[in-house]
Amino acid sequence: MSAPRIALCGFQIECNRFAPPAGLDAFRAGWLEGPALLADARSPVHNNLGEFNGFVAAMDAAGPWQPVPLLFARAQPDGPVTAAAWAGIRDRLFAALEAAGRLDGVFCVLHGAALAEDEDDPEGVLVTGIRRRIGMAPLVVTCDLHANVSHSLAAVPDAFVGYRTNPHLDMRDRGAEAALLLRRILAGERFHVAMRRLPLVPPSVSLLTASGPYAEAIAAGQALAAREPTIANVSVMGGFAFSDSPHGGMSVVVTGTDAERAETAAEELALRIWTMRRRFTVRLTPIAEAVARAAAAEETLILADVADNPGGGGRGNTTALLAALHAAGVHGVLAGLFHDPALAEEAHALGQGARFVARLNRANPPDDPFAPPLAAEAEVLVVSDGAVTGRRGIYAGVRVDLGRRAALRLDGITLVVVSARIQCADPVFFEHLGLDPRAARVVVVKSRGHFRAGFDEVAPPERILEVDAPGLTSPVLTRFAFRRLPRPIYPLDEDASFEAA
Numbered sequence: 001m002s003a004p005r006i007a008l009c010g011f012q013i014e015c016n017r018f019a020p021p022a023g024l025d026a027f028r029a030g031w032l033e034g035p036a037l038l039a040d041a042r043s044p045v046h047n048n049l050g051e052f053n054g055f056v057a058a059m060d061a062a063g064p065w066q067p068v069p070l071l072f073a074r075a076q077p078d079g080p081v082t083a084a085a086w087a088g089i090r091d092r093l094f095a096a097l098e099a100a101g102r103l104d105g106v107f108c109v110l111h112g113a114a115l116a117e118d119e120d121d122p123e124g125v126l127v128t129g130i131r132r133r134i135g136m137a138p139l140v141v142t143c144d145l146h147a148n149v150s151h152s153l154a155a156v157p158d159a160f161v162g163y164r165t166n167p168h169l170d171m172r173d174r175g176a177e178a179a180l181l182l183r184r185i186l187a188g189e190r191f192h193v194a195m196r197r198l199p200l201v202p203p204s205v206s207l208l209t210a211s212g213p214y215a216e217a218i219a220a221g222q223a224l225a226a227r228e229p230t231i232a233n234v235s236v237m238g239g240f241a242f243s244d245s246p247h248g249g250m251s252v253v254v255t256g257t258d259a260e261r262a263e264t265a266a267e268e269l270a271l272r273i274w275t276m277r278r279r280f281t282v283r284l285t286p287i288a289e290a291v292a293r294a295a296a297a298e299e300t301l302i303l304a305d306v307a308d309n310p311g312g313g314g315r316g317n318t319t320a321l322l323a324a325l326h327a328a329g330v331h332g333v334l335a336g337l338f339h340d341p342a343l344a345e346e347a348h349a350l351g352q353g354a355r356f357v358a359r360l361n362r363a364n365p366p367d368d369p370f371a372p373p374l375a376a377e378a379e380v381l382v383v384s385d386g387a388v389t390g391r392r393g394i395y396a397g398v399r400v401d402l403g404r405r406a407a408l409r410l411d412g413i414t415l416v417v418v419s420a421r422i423q424c425a426d427p428v429f430f431e432h433l434g435l436d437p438r439a440a441r442v443v444v445v446k447s448r449g450h451f452r453a454g455f456d457e458v459a460p461p462e463r464i465l466e467v468d469a470p471g472l473t474s475p476v477l478t479r480f481a482f483r484r485l486p487r488p489i490y491p492l493d494e495d496a497s498f499e500a501a
């Protein structure tokens with residue numbers, strides 16, 4: 001095969017069942033179709049998270065090939081995709097595939113925790129539909145570390161590659177790995193994908209990969225892959241609890257040339273992780289304790305508002321922690337990103353230096369459980385607009401549009417208000433406004449964990465507090481009315497059990 005024709009496509013959104021639905025609009029900023037997708041994949045500053053860049057570079061390096069860029073639809077984490085938007089994206093992707101002519105392979109970039117209003121397994125539907133259209137041609141997929149892996153998502157592709165780092169920093173590497181596996185298949189190798197899902201739904205804050213049980217599970221998978229030549233990839237997928245998915249739970253996915261060995265490896269690693277289940281725990285800091293620590297801070301302290309993480313479907317507008325810090329008169333606080341387009345717009349209209357009463361969440365009812373209105377005297381420090389390029393961590397090299405935005409001073413708190421809902425994972429989101437997080441006494445980030453790879457230069461892990469505030473992404477899973485998660489599941493159900501299949 002001289003220059004194999006390889007289609008590039010994908011669909012990426014992490015869905016929180018408890019968040020409001022996401023329409024087609026949610027995909028506008030992350031929509032790449034046809035030549036624009038390939039151009040993005042070859043650009044040092046890009047819109048996709050890097051899987052395509054890694055894949056294309058590795059394919060280029062390995063020999064001739066012909067990229068056939070189709071469609072990649074990516075959105076920020078949100079609620080389930082509306083039925084209409086999901087049908088539109090799915091059908092457009094399938095139509096592009098049908099129009100592409102003969103294909104020698106497909107690379108598909110997925111998340112794994114998508115939902116649609118009328119579909120609990122969008123990724124499974126996509127890979128099944130792709131398979132129907134390409135026959136025996138190889139299909140290689142990448143998934144986010146938070147994938148809820150369905151049977152179809154594991155069984156249909158020829159190779160499965162999941163992220164291995166959280167915060168997510170290895171998208172480019174995983175794309176490159178997918179290219180190498182695809183090249184091996186094109187050269188005649190055949191892979192089998194084995195999957196075991198555990199009845200274990202770890203709170204997302206327990207899924208960091210620098211240390212702890214999840215880091216050990218991933219390392220065990222890599223050790224296994226290193227010593228067993230038939231195994232091409234081991235992916236330990238953390239799952240995403242808030243999807244409330246029937247495919248929820250941590251899973252082990254093994255791609256290998258020997259089906260039996262891949263199955264055995266998946267089983268052994270899953271059993272090993274099961275023995276570690278009690279270590280996937282959380283210790284959050286109550287708001288009152290966080291405020292006291294903030295008031296007394298002498299070196300920069302980071303308060304992570306983990307329960308309102310836009311990177312997990314949170315709306316970026318809860319006020320419990322902000323109100324408590326404000327009421328306590330804590331000063332030297334830098335906080336963001338607060339999602340309130342009406343307030344950002346008003347700050348723009350008033351202009352820099354204006355003093356006014358900032359009304360946060362003005363359209364929400366007073367009894368909103370997470371984001372009630374809050375009014376405070378404020379000064380407009382600076383306003384800005386347009387996209388910024390990520391500097392550090394998950395968004396390094398990624399163009400991010402924060403929309404119209406402003407920094408407001410509310411007594412001792414400098415609050416960055418944005419029009420685009422996005423997690424505060426990169427210091428550049430403050431710095432481009434002339435605000436230096438390293439100079440702040442207290443930095444409040446609406447982010448679950450990705451901020452750790454951006455703000456590691458601001459404070460070490462021991463000066464980070466994960467605060468127990470209310471919100472759509474609270475790690476306290478008992479606060480959610482799960483209806484579709486497979487039960488029993490640990491730690492929601494102490495009696496959950498897992499045995500060898």
Ligand SMILES: [Zn+2]
Pocket residue numbers: 144145146168
């Ligand atoms: Zn993720």
